[in-house]
Amino acid sequence: MAVLNILKYPDPRLHTVARRVDAFDDRLRQLVQDMAETMYAAPGIGLAATQVDVHERVIVIDISEDRSDLRVFVNPEIVSTSDDHVRFEEGCLSVPEIYETVERPERVTVRACDAHGKSFTLDCEGLLAVCIQHEIDHLNGKVFVQHLSRLKQSRIRSKLVKRDRQAA
Numbered sequence: 001m002a003v004l005n006i007l008k009y010p011d012p013r014l015h016t017v018a019r020r021v022d023a024f025d026d027r028l029r030q031l032v033q034d035m036a037e038t039m040y041a042a043p044g045i046g047l048a049a050t051q052v053d054v055h056e057r058v059i060v061i062d063i064s065e066d067r068s069d070l071r072v073f074v075n076p077e078i079v080s081t082s083d084d085h086v087r088f089e090e091g092c093l094s095v096p097e098i099y100e101t102v103e104r105p106e107r108v109t110v111r112a113c114d115a116h117g118k119s120f121t122l123d124c125e126g127l128l129a130v131c132i133q134h135e136i137d138h139l140n141g142k143v144f145v146q147h148l149s150r151l152k153q154s155r156i157r158s159k160l161v162k163r164d165r166q167a168a
């Protein structure tokens, strides 16, 4: 088990499009374990492999109060989305201490595999729907700030670069 390093925006590696997983082996299950440990340590409610510089289509999510409901999504696909949209204030472990409102479909149906390659379909709404869409964006190389105006993106980028310089 290991807590992995999380890439921080504007790291260009966050814009890599992840490949599909084709081997449901022990290496994949170790990655899932390490991602779960990293998410719980952060702490966060979700983590995409992209954020730990592994460019494979793997997501972990736990939105439960007591952190006891780990969900694993390998090769997730959104198979349908609601016409209704909702606005939600999002944050991201790769964009520390920045919170901005993003509008997304209110409900999505996701098809994915678990860590053993067994496929399942899940109807998501509320926080789970927000989180799974945020994580699938990461796998497609998209960070949530890319849903904001160019001006807001450049302000966030400057703030994080400046903060990073001061930390160094």
Ligand code: GNR
Residues within 6 Å of the ligand: 043, 044, 045, 046, 047, 048, 051, 089, 090, 091, 092, 093, 094, 130, 131, 134, 135, 138
């Ligand atoms: O921990 C997280 N919280 C969160 C809050 C609102 C909307 C999305 C999220 S996901 C985030 C963890 C993360 O960065 N996942 O990629």
Ligand code: NI
Residues within 6 Å of the ligand: 091, 092, 093, 094, 134, 138
């Ligand atoms: Ni994120």
